[in-house]
Amino acid sequence: MNAPDRYERFVVPEGTKNDNHSxxxxxxxxxxxxxxxxxxxxxxxxxxxxxxxxxxHRDPNVLFAGYKLPHPLQYKxxxxxxxxxxxxxxxxxxxxxxxxxxxxxxxxxxxxVCF
Amino acid sequence: MDRPAAGxxxxxxxxxxxxxxxxxxxxxxxxxxxxxxxxxxRRVMIAEVPTVAIDLVEIEVNSSVLxxxxxxxxxxxxxLTSAAAMQMRFSRDCDACDGDGSCExxxxxxxxxxxxxxxxxxxxxxxxxxxxxxxxxxxxxxxRAYQQALSSGDYDPNAGDQRGILIVKLRRGQELxxxxxxxxxxxxxxxxxxxxxxxxFMYEPDxxxxxxLMDTLTLDEKRSWVESSPTKVFELDPVTQxxxxxxxxxxxxDEEVIKAAEAMGKPGLVEINAKEDSFIFxxxxxxxxxxxxxxxxxxxVLRQKLDAVRLQDDDGDLGELGAHLGGP
Numbered sequence: 001m002n003a004p005d006r007y008e009r010f011v012v013p014e015g016t017k018n019d020n021h022s023x024x025x026x027x028x029x030x031x032x033x034x035x036x037x038x039x040x041x042x043x044x045x046x047x048x049x050x051x052x053x054x055x056x057h058r059d060p061n062v063l064f065a066g067y068k069l070p071h072p073l074q075y076k077x078x079x080x081x082x083x084x085x086x087x088x089x090x091x092x093x094x095x096x097x098x099x100x101x102x103x104x105x106x107x108x109x110x111x112x113v114c115f
Numbered sequence: 116m117d118r119p120a121a122g123x124x125x126x127x128x129x130x131x132x133x134x135x136x137x138x139x140x141x142x143x144x145x146x147x148x149x150x151x152x153x154x155x156x157r158r159v160m161i162a163e164v165p166t167v168a169i170d171l172v173e174i175e176v177n178s179s180v181l182x183x184x185x186x187x188x189x190x191x192x193x194x195l196t197s198a199a200a201m202q203m204r205f206s207r208d209c210d211a212c213d214g215d216g217s218c219e220x221x222x223x224x225x226x227x228x229x230x231x232x233x234x235x236x237x238x239x240x241x242x243x244x245x246x247x248x249x250x251x252x253x254x255x256x257x258x259r260a261y262q263q264a265l266s267s268g269d270y271d272p273n274a275g276d277q278r279g280i281l282i283v284k285l286r287r288g289q290e291l292x293x294x295x296x297x298x299x300x301x302x303x304x305x306x307x308x309x310x311x312x313x314x315x316f317m318y319e320p321d322x323x324x325x326x327x328l329m330d331t332l333t334l335d336e337k338r339s340w341v342e343s344s345p346t347k348v349f350e351l352d353p354v355t356q357x358x359x360x361x362x363x364x365x366x367x368x369d370e371e372v373i374k375a376a377e378a379m380g381k382p383g384l385v386e387i388n389a390k391e392d393s394f395i396f397x398x399x400x401x402x403x404x405x406x407x408x409x410x411x412x413x414x415x416v417l418r419q420k421l422d423a424v425r426l427q428d429d430d431g432d433l434g435e436l437g438a439h440l441g442g443p
Contacts, residue, residue, distance in 0.1 A: 006303075006304050006305065007207075007304055009303050009304075010163075010301070010303055010304070011207070024423060024424065025424055025425070025426055025427070027426070039426075041424050044420070044424060046154075046158070047154075047155045047158045047159060047163070047417075047420070048155075048420055048421070048424055050151040050154065050155065051149075051151045051152055051155045052424075053151070054149050054150075054151040054152075055125065058125040059125055090426055093426060094425070094426055095124070095125070096125075097421055097424065097425055098124075099124055099125055099126040099127075100421055101418055101421050101422070102124070102126045103126050103127050103128070103129065103148070103152070104414050104417055104418050104421070105418070106126070106128055106129065107129045107131065107148075107414060108411065108414045108415075110129060110130060110131040111131055111133075111407075111410060111411065111414070112411075114131050114132065114133045114143075115133070115136075115407065
């Protein structure tokens with residue numbers, strides 16, 4: 001009765017802004033701690049959460065990186081990042097996503113060579 | 116946003132070695148990457164690589180013993196050759212059709228028409244009776260039988276594995292006529308769209324035998340210790356009486372040999388660790404796509420997902436916040 005539709009797990013609902021700024025990733029600074037922020041990513045799960053978190057751990061400027069699913073029936077993840085003053089959460093996050101993309105490209109080429 | 120580019124890149128450089136590659140089965144080693152990446156690939160292979168499966172069934176006549184939705188459910192589970200799935204659009208994203216999600220760009224139409232004749236024999240309605248509008252998308256066993264007929268020329272339509280997937284059995288006078296639309300989807304939505312039969316990965320074990328301790332064992336003790344492992348990992352050479360590792364990967368991380376060594380009074384006889392960045396993947400598909408395609412599509416889909424979770428640079432207040440917080 002209260003279960004959400006199956007496609008809610010991956011279909012982003014129509015945001016109020018219809019351009020490419022979707023509500024997919026939103027950002028909240030922490031008011032009490034400097035250089036700390038929580039990113040809320042809609043319609044994602046452990047697949048993205050865990051690889052982004054582990055990649056953030058490799059950055060020496062990141063003091064804290066963690067993710068959680070607030071509830072298994074709400075399809076979003078919250079990634080919390082604290083950095084030193086040498087970097088910022090947005091910078092660390094963007095760097096992590098870019099590094100993962102490059103790693104996957106490298107992996108793809110490694111497979112193609114193998115074949 | 117005049118922030119200087121971030122310093123070093125903390126990228127990993129994974130290595131791959133393919134051990135076995137068949138049409139629907141692949142075994143490969145993935146090294147120098149993290150468990151989270153291996154798990155992400157596994158999850159994407161199972162749940163987010165798109166395929167094509169029957170999604171909408173219009174039944175004209177059904178006088179069989181199974182009811183309509185039962186037959187529709189079974190039709191959905193039939194694997195269809197989905198090599199074209201990555202290029203197709205999802206029905207919900209398609210703007211070419213007039214809203215009903217059944218145009219040629221986003222769907223494939225199937226027809227099935229079967230009527231049991233007046234003989235006493237039961238008619239088996241199978242996936243071979245499904246006629247596709249697009250020859251590239253058809254039930255997997257139909258495609259396989261066609262390939263076999265082309266290559267070897269001996270095609271027996273009544274052989275055990277050529278008869279097709281059984282949908283329903285009809286008795287004299289019963290009829291089944293329907294029209295089905297197959298659409299692109301992912302395993303997350305419904306398991307019928309999952310192209311993977313099983314995808315598993317294991318840590319590569321690092322087994323070291325303490326040779327000095329091993330020398331203090333008698334031949335019988337060695338034999339009983341080698342046999343205490345449920346899978347054949349070790350081997351006792353009868354000539355030299357040495358215990359060696361015959362197949363490290365048969366080890367399933369049960370700790371029977373370690374417990375057996377302790378029971379014999381020789382703890383530390385063997386040291387077994389899992390290498391944290393070395394994985395052995397086993398990928399098996401349903402036949403909808405080949406194993407190699409599954410792996411490559413999984414990498415592509417994972418990259419698309421990462422692309423979707425990037426921060427948008429053109430957001431006004433985000434840039435301001437970023438400048439507020441960031442920058443050395």
